[in-house]
Amino acid sequence: MEKRLRVGVLGATGMVGQRFISLLENHPWYEVVTVAASPRSAGRTYEEAVGGRWKMATQMPEAVKNLTVMNVNEVETVAASVDFVFSAVDMTKEEIKAIEEAYAKTGTPVVSNNSAHRWTPDVPMVVPEINPEHFEVIEDQKKRLGTDRGFIVVKPNCSIQSYAPVLTAWKEFEPYEVVATTYQAISGAGKTFKDWPEMVENIIPYIGGEEEKSEQEPLRLWGKIENGEIVKASEPVITCQCIRVPVLNGHTAAVFVKFRKKPTK
Structure with a gap:
């Protein structure tokens, strides 16, 4: 440029x-x-x-x-x-x-x-x-x-970027049910350990609003444009639990997926 x-x-x-x-x-x-x-x-x-x-x-x-x-x-x-x-x-x-x-x-x-x-x-x-x-x-x-x-x-919620791209790559196997647990770094809350010392050696098992975002936003990524609007996909059905963990940067997710078509190795 x-x-x-x-x-x-x-x-x-x-x-x-x-x-x-x-x-x-x-x-x-x-x-x-x-x-x-x-x-x-x-x-x-x-x-x-x-x-x-x-x-x-x-x-x-x-x-x-x-x-x-x-x-x-x-x-x-x-x-x-x-x-x-x-x-x-x-x-x-x-x-x-x-x-x-x-x-x-x-x-x-x-x-x-x-x-x-x-x-x-x-x-x-x-x-x-x-x-x-x-x-x-x-x-x-x-x-x-x-x-x-x-x-x-x-951009979408940062934590869904740990599993939405992988599920996209597996679309041909028709994932229809997902259970995900996200382990979210404190930077996602705009914090560092210096200004949030309570998070050292600690976890918070609930983050307000994050579960709904983590369950719904991937469906919007996989949606389609109809009549000048983005209509979200109906599948897979995602259930998510979001946990704040004592990590400075980098979200992790553990994800279990059910497919209609069995993937090969």
């Missing part, structure tokens, strides 16, 4: 925003030019706004330290400075839905890490190796939003 795309990170001071910034350091396609966060961080340099809350194992990239944090609510101003944004805002679901649509309506593509739009019928939730054809629904979404260029795409 001759010219790198100008990227903005919404919710840049939080843990997920920090992860975006660390992953984008020296990226051949993208350059972080804008960081936006809550009004209380706005006006300060990124380094000042984050302060001692930098949670990544790597150092804060030099290229972002002196960027002035913009107010994420000043949508037009932020959007004017970028080609697209990654969204990691920490708000209520309704607030996230509203602000991500507001950015899209300015003609800015929004790639979101949040769950708020995962079930919006014309917003694709994509794992590229599984359902890239869902990107086709973006044209219908643009019509609804009244935009030529802006749109929203989202």
